[in-house]
Amino acid sequence: xxxxGAAWLMVSLNAGPMxxxxxxxxxxxxxxxxxxxxxxxxDILDRRRVILCTELWMVAVASLVAGLTLAGLMSPVxxxxxxxxxxxxxxxxxxxxxxxxxxxxxxxxxxxxSALNGIEFNFARAVGPALAGAVVALAGVGIAxxxxxxxxxxxxxxxxxxKRPVVKRATPPETVAGxxxxxxxxxxxxxxxxxxxxxxxxxxxxxxxxxxxLPSLAHRISGSPIGYGVxxxxxxAGAVLGALVLQRARARWSADLIVSAGIAAFxxxxxxxxxxxxxxxxxxxxxxxxxxxVSFLSLFNVQILNLAPDWVRARVLxxxxxxxxxxxxxxSATWGALAARRGIDASLLWAGGGAVLSTxxxxxxxxxxxxxxxxxxxxxxxxAVGAELGLDGPVLVTVEYDVPQEHAEDFLAAMREFGxxxxxDGASRWGICRDLVVPTRYLETFTVGSWxxxxxxxxxxxxxxxxxxxxxxxxxxxxxAVRHLLYL
Numbered sequence: 001x002x003x004x005g006a007a008w009l010m011v012s013l014n015a016g017p018m019x020x021x022x023x024x025x026x027x028x029x030x031x032x033x034x035x036x037x038x039x040x041x042x043d044i045l046d047r048r049r050v051i052l053c054t055e056l057w058m059v060a061v062a063s064l065v066a067g068l069t070l071a072g073l074m075s076p077v078x079x080x081x082x083x084x085x086x087x088x089x090x091x092x093x094x095x096x097x098x099x100x101x102x103x104x105x106x107x108x109x110x111x112x113x114s115a116l117n118g119i120e121f122n123f124a125r126a127v128g129p130a131l132a133g134a135v136v137a138l139a140g141v142g143i144a145x146x147x148x149x150x151x152x153x154x155x156x157x158x159x160x161x162x163k164r165p166v167v168k169r170a171t172p173p174e175t176v177a178g179x180x181x182x183x184x185x186x187x188x189x190x191x192x193x194x195x196x197x198x199x200x201x202x203x204x205x206x207x208x209x210x211x212x213x214l215p216s217l218a219h220r221i222s223g224s225p226i227g228y229g230v231x232x233x234x235x236x237a238g239a240v241l242g243a244l245v246l247q248r249a250r251a252r253w254s255a256d257l258i259v260s261a262g263i264a265a266f267x268x269x270x271x272x273x274x275x276x277x278x279x280x281x282x283x284x285x286x287x288x289x290x291x292x293x294v295s296f297l298s299l300f301n302v303q304i305l306n307l308a309p310d311w312v313r314a315r316v317l318x319x320x321x322x323x324x325x326x327x328x329x330x331x332s333a334t335w336g337a338l339a340a341r342r343g344i345d346a347s348l349l350w351a352g353g354g355a356v357l358s359t360x361x362x363x364x365x366x367x368x369x370x371x372x373x374x375x376x377x378x379x380x381x382x383x384a385v386g387a388e389l390g391l392d393g394p395v396l397v398t399v400e401y402d403v404p405q406e407h408a409e410d411f412l413a414a415m416r417e418f419g420x421x422x423x424x425d426g427a428s429r430w431g432i433c434r435d436l437v438v439p440t441r442y443l444e445t446f447t448v449g450s451w452x453x454x455x456x457x458x459x460x461x462x463x464x465x466x467x468x469x470x471x472x473x474x475x476x477x478x479x480x481a482v483r484h485l486l487y488l
Contacts, residue, residue, distance in 0.1 A: 001128045001129070001131060001132035001135070001144045001147055001148050002062070002065075002086070002144070002145065002148040003023075003027070003128075003129075003132075003232075004128070004129045004132035004133065004136070004144070004228060004229055004232060005132055005136060005141045005144040005145055005148075006023050006079060006083055007020060007023050007214075007215035007228070008132075008136055008141060008215065008228060009069065009074065009079060009141045010023055010076060010079060010215070011215055011216070011219050012141070013074075013075070013076050013079075015076045016340060017213065017216045017336055017339045017340050017344065018336045018337060018339075018340045019076050019080075020212075020213075020215050020216050020336070021212040021213060021216075021332050021333065021335065021336025021337075021339065022080055022332070022333065022336065023079075023080070023083060023215075024208065024211060024212040024328065024329075024332040025212075025328075025329045025332045025333050025336075026080045026081075026083040026084040026087065027083055027084075027087045028087070028208075028325040028326075028328040028329035028332065029084060029087075029325070029329045030084060030087045030088040030090070030091035030092075030325075031087070031090075031091040031094070031321045031322065031324070031325030031326070031329075032322050032325050032326040032329055033088075033091075034088060034091045034092050035091065035095065035318040035319060035321045035322035035325070036180045036183065036184075036315070036318055036319065036322065037176055037180065038091060038092040038093075038094070038095050038096070038314075038318050039095040039179075039180075039183060039314045039315035039316070039317060039318025039319065040174075040176045040179035040180045040183065040314075040315055040318075041092070041096070041176060042095045042096035042099055042314030042315070042318070043099070043174075043179055043311065043312060043313070043314045043315050044173060044174055044175075044176065044179055046164070047096045047099065047100055047164065047314075048159060048162060048164045050092075050093065050096045051093055051096055051097060051100075051159050052156065052159055052160070054089045054090075054092050054093035054096075055089075055093070055152055055155055055156050055159065056156070057088075057089040057092075058086055058089035058090065058093075058152060059149060059152045059153075059156075061082060061085045061086045061089065062086060062145065062148050062149035062152065063146075063149045064082065065079075065082045065083075065086065065145045065149075066142055066145035066146040066148070066149050068082075069140075069141055069142040069145050070140075070142035070143075070145075070146070091321070091325070094317075094318075094321055095314040095315070095317045095318035095321060096314055098301070098305070098314075098317045099313045099314035099317055101113055101114070101117070101305065102305060102310070102313065103164070107306075110302060110305060110306065111247075111250065111302050112247065114298050114301050114302045114305065115243045115246055115247060115298055116243075119239075119240050119243040119244070121239075123236065123240050124236070127233070127236070128232075128236075129228070129229040129230075129231075129232030129233045129236065130226075130229045130230060130232075130233040131229070132144050132229050133226040133227070133228060133229025133230065134226065134229070135147065136229075137226055172452040172455065172456070174456070178449075178453070179315060180315070182312065182315070182426065183312055183315030183316060183318070183319060184319070185423065185424065185426070186308075186312050186315070186316060186424050186425075187316060187319050188423075188424075189420050189421075189423045189424035190307065190424060191368075192303075192307050192367075192368030192369075193304070193307050193308070193316060193368075195365045195366070195367065195368060196300060196303045196304060196307070196320070196367060196368070197319070197320060197323045198361070198365060199259065199300070199361055199362070199365055199367070200296075200300040200320070200323065200324055200327075201323040201324065201326070201327040202327070202358045202361060203259075203263045203296060203327075203355065203358055204324055204327040204328055204331065205327040205328075205330060205331040205334075205354075206267065206270075206331065206351050206352070206354040206355035206358055207263070207266050207267075207270070207293070207331070207351075207355055208327065208328045208331030208332045208335065208351075209270055209331060209332075209335035209347060209348055209351030209352070210266070210269065210270045210273060210289060210348065210351070210352075211235075212331070212332035212335055212336055213335060213336065213339055213344050213347060213348060214228070214231060214232070214273075214286075215228055216339070216344055217231075217273060217282075217344055217348075218231050220344070221277060221278075221279055221282065222279050227279055230279065230283055231279070231282055231283055231286050232286070234282075234283040234284070234286040234287045234290070235286040235287065235289055235290040235293070236290060237287055237290065238286065238287030238288060238289065238290030238291040238292075238293075239290035239291060239293055239294040240290075240294075241287070241290075241291055242290060242291030242292065242293070242294040242295050243294045243298065245291070246258070246294065246295055246298060246299075249295070250299075254367075255299050255303070255367050255370075256362050256366055256367050258295055258296070258299060259295070259296045259299050259300070259362070259367065260359040260362040261292075261295070262292045262293070262295035262296035262299075263292070263296050263355055263356075263358060263359050264355070264356050264359050265288060265289075265291075265292035265295075266289055266292040266293055266296070266355055267351075267352040267353065267354070267355030267356035267358075268352065268356065269285050269286070269288045269289035269292060269352070270289070270348050270351050270352030270355060271348065271349050271352030271353065271356075272285045272352075273285055273286075273289075273348050273352075274344070274345040274346070274347070274348030274349045274352065275345070275349075299367075300320075300324075301320075302370065303367060303368070303370055304316060304317055304320045305317075306370035306371075306372065306374075307368065307370065307372070308374070309374040309375075309376070309460070309462050310374075311376075311456075311459070311460055312460075331351075335347045335348075335350075335351050338350065372462070372464040373462065373463040373464050374462045374463070374464060375462060375463050376459060376460075376461070376462060376463075377461050377462055377463040377465065377466055378458050378459060378461055379461075379466075379469070392450070393450070393486055393487045393488065394447050394448065394449055394450065394486075394487045395447070395448045395449075395450065395451050395453075395454050395484055395485065395486055395487070396445065396446075396447055396484075396485040396486075396487060397427075397445070397446055397447075397448065397454065397482070397483070397484055397485075398443055398444065398445050398482070398483045398485070399443070399444040399445075399480045399481070399482050399483075400441065400442070400443050400444075400480060400481040400482075400483075401441070401442045401443075401444065401476045401480050402440055402441060402442075402476060402477045402478055403440055403441075403442055403475055403476055403477070404440060404475075404477065405439060405440060407475035410475055411442070411472065411475035411476070412432065414468065414471045414472035414475065415432050415442075415444065415472055416432070417468050417472075418468050418469060418472050419431075419432065419444075419446075421461070421465050421468060422446055422457075423446075425457045425460040425461065426448055426449070426453050426454070426456060426457040426460065427446035427447065427448055427457065428446065428447050428448070428449070429445070429446060429447045430444075430445070430446040431444070431445050431446070432444050432445075433445065440477075447487075451486070454484070
């Protein structure tokens with residue numbers, strides 16, 4: 001209801017298609033700006049408290065939007081600013097909110113839970129716009145905004161009743177800056193996560209055009225907020241049906257095929273929206289677009305949830321949101337600007353064609369497997385270190401291996417893969433050296449920012465990493481000699 005009211009109010013204020021498209025940019029941009037610190041906070045602080053604080057912020061902003069609109073004081077620029085402020089609360093909450101899902105269901109139920117989350121969201125998308133159209137037509141935009149402000153009470157009540165178990169950490173707490181660097185490092189050295197982010201960002205850049213230009217399209221065809229609500233309602237209804245069908249589709253086809261087919265179908269729906277003029281035909285196209293939308297969006301979310309362990313989950317989700325919403329913000333502005341210069345129809349045709357062409361990425365960037373065991377696995381015991389030494393500086397870790405010459409090439413290949421895991425979990429300046437005097441002696445070296453960070457590095461290994469270490473250790477004679485040295 002808030003989205004419909006904001007878009008329709010912007011049209012009613014006689015703003016052009018650029019301003020209307022910027023509503024979606026103002027909604028998406030906070031996710032791009034706040035994603036990283038929001039994810040760090042969601043992994044460091046109590047997630048229940050983070051959700052409550054952001055909900056209270058959004059209640060305050062939503063009430064201000066309603067009050068200014070009812071008083072007749074709203075302007076296009078002020079509407080954009082308050083939309084940005086309201087979305088900022090959502091952006092700060094979303095990584096934490098999404099990271100909570102694996103705490104509530106078992107891993108095997110995660111795809112179904114993600115699809116159910118999509119159903120409830122898109123059911124609201126199906127009902128809300130239609131209600132908004134009726135409320136705006138009968139009582140005005142201000143009442144629609146006021147309804148949104150009141151609706152937060154239900155969310156706050158549910159979260160207050162949730163008794164989240166206390167999470168006990170064996171390692172020292174992270175700072176926001178350190179946690180943010182750890183998240184960027186984790187994504188940088190996780191090829192599977194990077195492939196998902198590139199595929200989702202490219203798809204969303206082109207997919208953003210349809211929803212960004214829909215208010216202008218609906219205003220041109222029907223001239224009524226009810227028509228806009230009907231189109232968004234058709235989109236939401238299609239998304240609900242798509243989520244129901246998605247479970248059967250996952251049992252028959254690969255995630256790669258479903259994602260590519262969904263993006264292609266959405267691109268065709270976008271192109272059709274640039275050609276059709278009848279409201280009922282557009283409603284049918286929007287239903288197809290909604291089904292396609294949820295098919296690839298849900299799978300992208302499940303991929304990220306299954307590729308990130310708990311210690312970094314909210315942060316990886318925040319980076320995914322940064323890419324996703326950044327693509328939406330950039331796409332909305334791009335297609336809005338193109339619509340202002342060349343017309344709405346041309347913009348939709350170009351965006352839809354780009355979405356269809358983007359499916360070619362599936363041939364080169366296959367989505368990774370998601371059946372990884374990401375439970376913690378720590379085979380090493382950290383040495384007891386006296387506090388009197390002072391542990392403020394970086395730590396150099398060396399590991400000496402004895403490798404028979406016939407296994408040297410296989411050992412180095414496995415070691416380079418294990419080096420990626422080391423760097424993903426906190427190491428820098430990683431390297432592997434060979435002794436010039438004793439050819440069977442190899443020395444692994446890497447630096448960690450602090451002793452506390454090295455302790456966290458031990459806790460960040462997962463059982464999925466154990467196969468890499470076992471492969472590497474299979475080429476080694478005896479036990480490796482490990483040393484920890486403090487930079488002075």
